[in-house]
Amino acid sequence: MPVGRGDLISMTPSASRLTTSLRDIGYDFASAVADLADNSVAAGAQRIDISIEFEGLDSRVIVADDGYGMTENELVESLRFGSRREYDRGELGRYGLGLKTASLSQCRCVTVTSRRSPSRSHIPSRTLDLDLILEFDDWLIVDPGRTDLVRRAQDWLSDAPGTVVIWEKLDRVLPTRRPDGGWARRRLTNLADKVSRHLAMVFHRFLEGTENGRHVVITVNGEKLTPWNPFARSEPATVELSPQRFEINPAEGESGHVELRRFVLPSHDRFSSPAEFERLSGPLKWNRQQGLYIYRADRLVQWGGWAGVRAIDEHTKLARASLDFDTDLDSAFNINVAKMKVSLPPDLRKMLERPLHELCIRANGAYRRTPRQQAASEAAQQESAAESATLDRTGLALRSAAAQAGEYAAFKRVAETLRKQAPDIAEALGL
């Protein structure tokens, strides 16, 4: 039976319940800041300045960019959960959620100030405040007026277009007890370090300059980030295996290609310096930094491990590979809202097995060449030779004791049974 309009009921979600639930969709502090940086990169920014400022309960995070900014209407739309807009191929945004979900995962109040027009007349701001949404159970945003922070944002935008996002009421960042104490201050300092390391890694191609000419400078509390490239490309002893390209057709009418580049990094003794070896170990350290580095439109979205193709192994810790896919394969890769996780399409996973196996064999070889490993493996060989000599002597002693006791025939029957039941032990004893 056809359904008429009259049979349909529009169920508007509860603003207070949904905004509260959306706070927990899996961001940590660094990935939340990275999601704001995504928006800046998508807006063509060449510079992103991040300030993480401790001031007790008034602590704040400010992300300012010189991208093309937003008109007042776009600014309002940007704060809608599920912003209405189209995306170009290669754009980092996808869900229309990042700005809101990333911000509210860390704070209760986010203010966006933006300027689109090069000949500015007025620079608008809007605030999304969780407490207001909870009070009215409605999707409200407000004009914050000219607060000190808004004025600071406007000053930042006084010369050229751009956008400034400010997080306040950092309830997920500051401890509830003594948010103005020394521990809270140290926590913010540590988080600023983490953000620097995280952004230096996930945006390293933009910081270095991408192949199609994008270059972005990012500062955290005034310090310019140095890109962290996982592949030690400037080390002379780094070995690159032949690159590979795969065509995949995840669904009817959907197709795209994926690029794989494989690297064996030098072992400790072949690095140009111990400090560089230490730096390349990365935020998760050598063992857990091995594996596939998956890039979506040049932004690193997943790393650490082999994405289900194989397990992390100490012997293959020098193996790292980049896998690039473009946004037209988003649904095949199942990118999540926080842009921190993908899953490999099953047919691609199969195609990757052989080239990654080959890479791991090479990495295993490089790993075993380290003097420490060589010494360890020689020591293990000596130990096992000594053990087998002892077992041999034990077998001989048993044999001769059986003969002296006049029970050699019985001993042979025992040996025969042992050979059947535990052939490895019989062999080790020389029986």
Ligand SMILES: Nc1ncnc2c1ncn2[C@@H]1O[C@H](COP(=O)(O)OP(=O)(O)OP(=O)(O)O)[C@@H](O)[C@H]1O
């Ligand atoms: N720094 C910025 N400069 C210019 N426009 C921005 C900026 N931040 C957000 N916007 C606008 O606001 C919109 C909403 O941002 P939001 O991060 O919520 O979603 P998205 O980037 O479209 O998708 P995703 O959920 O994948 O991040 C963006 O699509 C963009 O149009």
Ligand SMILES: [Mg+2]
């Ligand atoms: Mg976004």
